[in-house]
Amino acid sequence: MTRKGNIQWLLGELPGWVGQGVLTPEQAESLRRHYRSAQPAAGRGWLLTLFAILGAVLIGFGIILLLAHNWEQISRPVRAGMSLALLLFGQVMAGRAVVRQAAAAGLREASSAFLMLVAGASLALIAQTYHVAADMESFILTWMLLGLPLVYTHRAVLPAVFYLAGVSSWSLMALETCGPTGYWLLIALLLPFLWARIREDRYQARAALLLWGLAVSLLILSGVITGEQEDEYLLLMFSLLLASFYLADALWLEGAPTAWQRPTKLLGAGGIVIMAFILSFEWEAGRLSFQEYAAFVGGGLSGVLLGVCLPLLYLATAGRAVLGGRGGRMVFGVFPLLVWIGVLAGQGRGWLIANGYLFGLGLFLLVSGARQRQLGKTNGGMLILGALIIIRFFDSDLSFVAKGIVFILLGLGFLGANWIMLRRKGGAP
Amino acid sequence: MNRRVLLVLFLAACVAQWVAATWKIAERELILRLGHVYKFKTAPMDPVDAFRGRYVAVRVEQNTAPFEGPWTRKQGGWFFAELAVGEDGFARFVRLHRRPPAGAPAIRTRIASFNVQEQKAWLNLPLDRFYMSERQAPEAERAYREHSRQDAQDAWLAVRVWRGRAAIENLYIGDRPILDVVR
Numbered sequence: 005m006t007r008k009g010n011i012q013w014l015l016g017e018l019p020g021w022v023g024q025g026v027l028t029p030e031q032a033e034s035l036r037r038h039y040r041s042a043q044p045a046a047g048r049g050w051l052l053t054l055f056a057i058l059g060a061v062l063i064g065f066g067i068i069l070l071l072a073h074n075w076e077q078i079s080r081p082v083r084a085g086m087s088l089a090l091l092l093f094g095q096v097m098a099g100r101a102v103v104r105q106a107a108a109a110g111l112r113e114a115s116s117a118f119l120m121l122v123a124g125a126s127l128a129l130i131a132q133t134y135h136v137a138a139d140m141e142s143f144i145l146t147w148m149l150l151g152l153p154l155v156y157t158h159r160a161v162l163p164a165v166f167y168l169a170g171v172s173s174w175s176l177m178a179l180e181t182c183g184p185t186g187y188w189l190l191i192a193l194l195l196p197f198l199w200a201r202i203r204e205d206r207y208q209a210r211a212a213l214l215l216w217g218l219a220v221s222l223l224i225l226s227g228v229i230t231g232e233q234e235d236e237y238l239l240l241m242f243s244l245l246l247a248s249f250y251l252a253d254a255l256w257l258e259g260a261p262t263a264w265q266r267p268t269k270l271l272g273a274g275g276i277v278i279m280a281f282i283l284s285f286e287w288e289a290g291r292l293s294f295q296e297y298a299a300f301v302g303g304g305l306s307g308v309l310l311g312v313c314l315p316l317l318y319l320a321t322a323g324r325a326v327l328g329g330r331g332g333r334m335v336f337g338v339f340p341l342l343v344w345i346g347v348l349a350g351q352g353r354g355w356l357i358a359n360g361y362l363f364g365l366g367l368f369l370l371v372s373g374a375r376q377r378q379l380g381k382t383n384g385g386m387l388i389l390g391a392l393i394i395i396r397f398f399d400s401d402l403s404f405v406a407k408g409i410v411f412i413l414l415g416l417g418f419l420g421a422n423w424i425m426l427r428r429k430g431g432a433p
Numbered sequence: 434m435n436r437r438v439l440l441v442l443f444l445a446a447c448v449a450q451w452v453a454a455t456w457k458i459a460e461r462e463l464i465l466r467l468g469h470v471y472k473f474k475t476a477p478m479d480p481v482d483a484f485r486g487r488y489v490a491v492r493v494e495q496n497t498a499p500f501e502g503p504w505t506r507k508q509g510g511w512f513f514a515e516l517a518v519g520e521d522g523f524a525r526f527v528r529l530h531r532r533p534p535a536g537a538p539a540i541r542t543r544i545a546s547f548n549v550q551e552q553k554a555w556l557n558l559p560l561d562r563f564y565m566s567e568r569q570a571p572e573a574e575r576a577y578r579e580h581s582r583q584d585a586q587d588a589w590l591a592v593r594v595w596r597g598r599a600a601i602e603n604l605y606i607g608d609r610p611i612l613d614v615v616r
Contacts, residue, residue, distance in 0.1 A: 084458045084462075087454060087458075088451070088454055088455065088458075091450055091451065091454055095447045095450070098443070099443065099447075102436075102439055102440055102443045103440070123450050126450075126454055127453065127454065127457070130454060130457045130458055130461075131457075132488075132564040133461075133564075134457070134458075134461035134465075134600060134601075135488075135562060135563050135564055135600070135601040136457070136461070136559075136562075137558070137559035137560060137561050137562065139559070146453060150446070150449055150450045150453055153442055153443065153445070153446035153449075154443075154446060156439075156442060157439050157442050157443040157446065
């Protein structure tokens with residue numbers, strides 16, 4: 005639980021403790037005053053950090069745009085000098101945060117983000133001055149590698165997010181010429197920092213921001229890398245990745261106070277629902293043969309990571325979720341198995357399983373949300389069921405008779421369930 | 434990490450940033466000061482780069498070279514395109530080498546595509562953009578189009594070549610530098 009969450013819990017407990025005689029009313033009031041005064045200070049600290057970051061980023065982008073104007077009046081040597089002076093200015097600003105041992109998070113984040121941006125602006129100004137050829141790949145890769153040390157020297161998340169965005173863009177551009185190995189190696193350079201932030205406090209906003217960046221980057225790049233193979237690989241790897249995201253959240257991020265601090269849960273669950281909807285249409289995918297799979301795994305680092313490590317991660321997270329008493333999480337976690345059985349085993353009935361899965365998932369969320377009085381869950385279930393009904397109603401691939409019979413049977417099922425529940429309660433129908 | 438280690442790491446990062454910036458400046462200055470000038474016929478147009486601003490995109494007309502192969506896109510790699518000057522005074526590429534050819538001028542380049550039947554490679558030359566100000570770049574494009582309408586497609590690049598590296602010195606329309614044309 006975060007510090008803010010602890011304080012809220014403590015303030016909520018105080019009346020009970022006073023009632024039980026654990027604390028005197030004076031002591032309770034003293035604690036209340038102490039912690040209430042601490043809360044706005046923390047809020048102000050965050051605001052200061054955010055303003056410092058926003059200021060530095062805006063100035064950095066402004067400098068890039070000003071230089072991009074390409075001032076024709078300025079001579080070549082002066083432009084070269086300007087680009088170096090700009091770099092030096094950014095380095096001096098960022099250097100202050102390293103020299104001052106107890107520099108505030110705002111100063112560290114803002115100054116390192118500023119230096120990262122002016123380093124890019126400086127390289128861009130040199131390229132502009134000397135009419136250097138396009139080669140966006142080398143420009144971005146050089147920029148990101150030069151900025152990466154700032155992530156560690158300043159313990160700053162913003163340069164790390166810039167780095168993630170940069171190396172992901174580079175990997176997308178250079179995938180054809182350099183292959184996918186570079187992406188994994190570049191991401192690996194950031195892992196010690198991510199690990200340190202998670203160990204420090206996994207629920208802090210900075211760790212959440214970093215996780216968001218990493219999760220989005222992994223989703224996009226894994227999709228593109230496996231998309232180079234046949235459709236079957238894309239389906240299997242993507243479903244494994246999404247389910248692993250979702251299950252990992254159950255194991256490590258369940259105590260997060262807000263939903264946005266759980267990026268793997270949101271992306272995992274959202275991705276699984278979207279993917280199930282896509283598969284709920286008529287879908288043709290070939291059978292995944294063992295020989296082809298072995299060739300994919302033996303094809304390089306991506307094959308090993310996506311073909312071996314990812315299934316192992318899935319099995320580990322699923323096993324821990326089930327053994328740790330979080331079996332309910334397998335409602336989403338079971339999805340890769342259904343993809344495997346339904347689509348990749350070559351039975352040709354994958355769309356039927358996807359429809360059944362979505363129906364079951366929607367119903368489960370609806371019922372468990374109503375039981376636990378969780379409005380979000382109930383609405384999620386309603387949304388899935390509603391979307392499924394509308395999509396199937398207008399689906400031109402299915403015959404009217406088949407659709408009509410299924411709809412009537414399901415409707416009767418719902419009415420029957422309603423009747424049974426009312427009778428159990430002893431109320432009038 | 435303690436403060437001293439962080440400081441050393443930060444200083445190393447600063448030095449790396451300086452080396453990257455000054456190396457690029459020094460390399461380009463050396464080419465522009467010591468290189469030999471070659472003329473390349475081009476066809477300009479006017480796009481935008483979010484980081485580096487507006488530029489006139491140029492395409493060297495003679496961007497092919499005889500090549501026996503083999504070459505695949507995955508293999509990639511750098512090549513040296515040997516230069517020769519034609520009777521019209523413009524440069525063209527006469528051969529591709531894996532290593533810098535001794536005693537012959539060449540530009541380091543990558544191959545964009547290769548035709549086995551024609552034994553010819555299309556080059557991905559490092560001569561594809563001439564940066565101008567926001568005001569000048571659209572005017573340069575307009576001036577070029579008006580000039581082309583008179584059936585005189587004579588835009589060309591002056592390129593300095595030194596030890597396999599090339600740097601654009603200027604872009605001309607007819608016999609006038611483009612900055613004079615749009616001034």
